[in-house]
Each structure stands twice: as structure tokens, then as C-alpha cells.
Amino acid sequence: MLISGKVSGLTEGLHGFHVHEYGNIRGSCKSTGGHFNPFNTDHGAHDAKVRHVGDFKQMEADADGVADYYYTDQQATLMDGKANIIGRGLVLHAGEDDLGLGGDAGSLANGNAGARVACCVIGIDQAPAEDSTRKSRKSREMQWGDKVDLGVTWSTKVRAMKEDIEGALKMRLGKLEPTYK
Ligand SMILES: [Cu+2]
Numbered sequence: 001m002l003i004s005g006k007v008s009g010l011t012e013g014l015h016g017f018h019v020h021e022y023g024n025i026r027g028s029c030k031s032t033g034g035h036f037n038p039f040n041t042d043h044g045a046h047d048a049k050v051r052h053v054g055d056f057k058q059m060e061a062d063a064d065g066v067a068d069y070y071y072t073d074q075q076a077t078l079m080d081g082k083a084n085i086i087g088r089g090l091v092l093h094a095g096e097d098d099l100g101l102g103g104d105a106g107s108l109a110n111g112n113a114g115a116r117v118a119c120c121v122i123g124i125d126q127a128p129a130e131d132s133t134r135k136s137r138k139s140r141e142m143q144w145g146d147k148v149d150l151g152v153t154w155s156t157k158v159r160a161m162k163e164d165i166e167g168a169l170k171m172r173l174g175k176l177e178p179t180y181k
């Protein structure tokens, strides 16, 4: 799955970025629970052998607070199976993720990435307007070449697009406004 987007308004540096267990942002981003971890493993880097399905690559913001994000994840999917992330939460953190190497219990659970500065629910929406050829499609079943809009909450918009026969998906993040704790 390809995940790309530009996020602004961040502090300079690395920010933990994960899929969390629940697609629930009532009250605060805390309602999303812990990291999405369907295989019951320890937390780790996105490219580590041991990681949560929800452990995406960190975002890195420049001096202007802008993170340009482009990342291909090898575990999370929008296809059927335990690693399907539809209906889960997406959370961006205030701090750097220690990738499970911090040597304490928090590190193995969540990477000690600190406060949750932005979150959204990964859901299904109608096809984006620019996709005129698929606009009229009414079936909810995902088919080859379909575009699927993923979750919209507050100022956050996430979109996914099925790209090839192996189910690679492109997910675009709109501007995440880190005003929520
Ligand atoms: Cu997280």
C-alpha cells in the first residue's frame, strides 16, 4: 500500500505515525486505543521483522513544520484479512518513535512517541470527483481499478486508490492539523 501526503503545522523532526486499533475519535485521539496489532507482536520499525501491522514509517517535518510523506507499507492492507485497516484509526504523534528499541515496556507497546496531535478514522467514502469514469459505480465490492475514499474527519482527509492487481493502494493524506490532543 502506498501512503503519500503532505502534513503541515508540525514541530521540526520525527513524528510517530501509526494505525491504531479503533476507529473511534470521540472525545480525543485516545479513543483510538493502542496500535493496531492483529498478530499480537511487539512494536517495531516499519521495516523491522517484528512490528505491529499499524507501525508505519515516521513522518519527518522540516524547519517549516512540513512533512512530505511517501511510503510503501508491506503489511497493512485494504483487502480482506487480518491486516485490513479499514475502520481503524490513524494517529500522528508529537514526538519521535523509538521503534521498540527504548528498553522499556512503553517502547515495546507504542514506541514512546508521546501525545497524539492528529487522528482520523480510516473509512470508505464515495469515489473522488476527479475519477469521473468510476463515479457512477454503485457496488460496494472492491474491484480492480476502483478508487476508494478513506475516512474523513474534521480537517483530515485520507484517500485510497487501488492501483494494481496485487492490491497495492495509494492513500493520500490531506492537511492534518495538529490541534487535537
Ligand atoms: Cu500511534
Ligand SMILES: [Zn+2]
Pocket: 018, 035, 042, 043, 044, 051, 052, 054, 055, 109, 110, 111
Ligand atoms: Zn506499534
